Amino acid sequence: MAESNPTESALLASKICNQISSVFFSTKSPNPAALDVLVQEIADAANRNGRVFVYGVGREGLMLKALSMRLFHLGLSAHCVFDMNTPPIGPSDLLISSAGPGGFSTVDAISGVAKSNGARVLLLTAQPDSGSSMKYASAVAYISAQTMADDKAGDGEKERPLLPMGSVYEGAMFVLFEMVVFKLGEILKQSPKDVRARHTNLE
Numbered sequence: 001m002a003e004s005n006p007t008e009s010a011l012l013a014s015k016i017c018n019q020i021s022s023v024f025f026s027t028k029s030p031n032p033a034a035l036d037v038l039v040q041e042i043a044d045a046a047n048r049n050g051r052v053f054v055y056g057v058g059r060e061g062l063m064l065k066a067l068s069m070r071l072f073h074l075g076l077s078a079h080c081v082f083d084m085n086t087p088p089i090g091p092s093d094l095l096i097s098s099a100g101p102g103g104f105s106t107v108d109a110i111s112g113v114a115k116s117n118g119a120r121v122l123l124l125t126a127q128p129d130s131g132s133s134m135k136y137a138s139a140v141a142y143i144s145a146q147t148m149a150d151d152k153a154g155d156g157e158k159e160r161p162l163l164p165m166g167s168v169y170e171g172a173m174f175v176l177f178e179m180v181v182f183k184l185g186e187i188l189k190q191s192p193k194d195v196r197a198r199h200t201n202l203e
Contacts, residue, residue, distance in 0.1 A: 012162070019163055020171040023145045031128055034141035034176055038096075039183045041122045041139055045094040046076055046188060053089055053119075055081035055110050056098035059166065060124075063173040064098060070181045073195045074188055081110055091118030098124040100147035100169045102131020111136035126169055143176065145169040 045052055052071055054064040064080070071078035079086045081095075089095060095114040099107045102125055111121045115136050123137035126147045134140070147166040163171065185195065 015162055016171070019168060020145075020175055023143060023168065023172040024175075031140065031142035034124070034143055035179050035183070037139055037141040038122070038176070038180045039187070041094055041096075041120065042071070042076070042180070042184060043187050045092070045120070048092045050092035050094055050119075051077040051079060051087065051089070053079050053081055053086070053093060053095045053114070054097070055095065055107065056124075057104050057106060059170045060098040060100055060173065063170055063177065064096065066174065067096070067177040067180070070177070071184075073198045074181065074184055074190050075194070075198065076188075089114050089117050089119045093119040094122060095119050096122045096124065097133065098173070099131060099133040100124075100126045100143070100145075100166050102127030103133040105132075107133050108136065124173065141176075143169055143172050145172045 042052060052068070054068045055061065056064045068078045068080050093114075095111060097107050097111050111123070111133060114121050115138075120138040121136050122139045122141060123133055124141045124143060125131060125133065126143050126145050128134070128140050128142045145168040146163075147169045184190075185192075
């Protein structure tokens with residue numbers, strides 16, 4: 001196999017970044033910007049001394065775990081569902097869940113428990129007009145990106161896609177969360193020094 005050269009690597013990286021950034025240029029959606037929804041919901045939870053819980057399946061879940069880590073660094077009480085030290089959820093809390101294709105049985109079940117205990121449920125999805133998880137959502141953050149639900153690879157396409165299955169959605173989640181953390185840092189008045197001080201030293 002031929003080795004990639006720096007020019008090819010830079011070109012691939014540029015194409016991937018451009019594909020992900022195009023998600024945030026959509027102006028046709030009647031839905032509020034996902035960035036605004038996430039920042040508002042998390043800031044509101046912080047103002048009421050609530051905790052933030054996150055849950056998603058597969059790579060969506062990994063992106064949410066990365067967000068949870070940064071929310072902790074911002075001084076919030078943040079927890080990943082199924083961790084052994086996850087506390088019970090209550091009325092002042094916020095669950096951020098993701099169902100890119102619109103619904104997953106585990107997301108539905110966990111969101112249902114959160115809602116029944118009075119917590120707000122913020123759903124991230126690429127299918128805001130359908131899907132089983134929508135009925136549990138207090139707020140929706142719409143990410144206009146391809147997921148497994150509309151992946152057409154293998155259906156007669158001649159070229160292999162650069163970002164297959166739900167990779168565009170998951171990449172957009174990572175970028176979106178970095179913007180959220182940046183905005184929240186300003187709102188919560190957390191300096192880079194404050195954030196850095198909360199990073200683990202057990203590494």
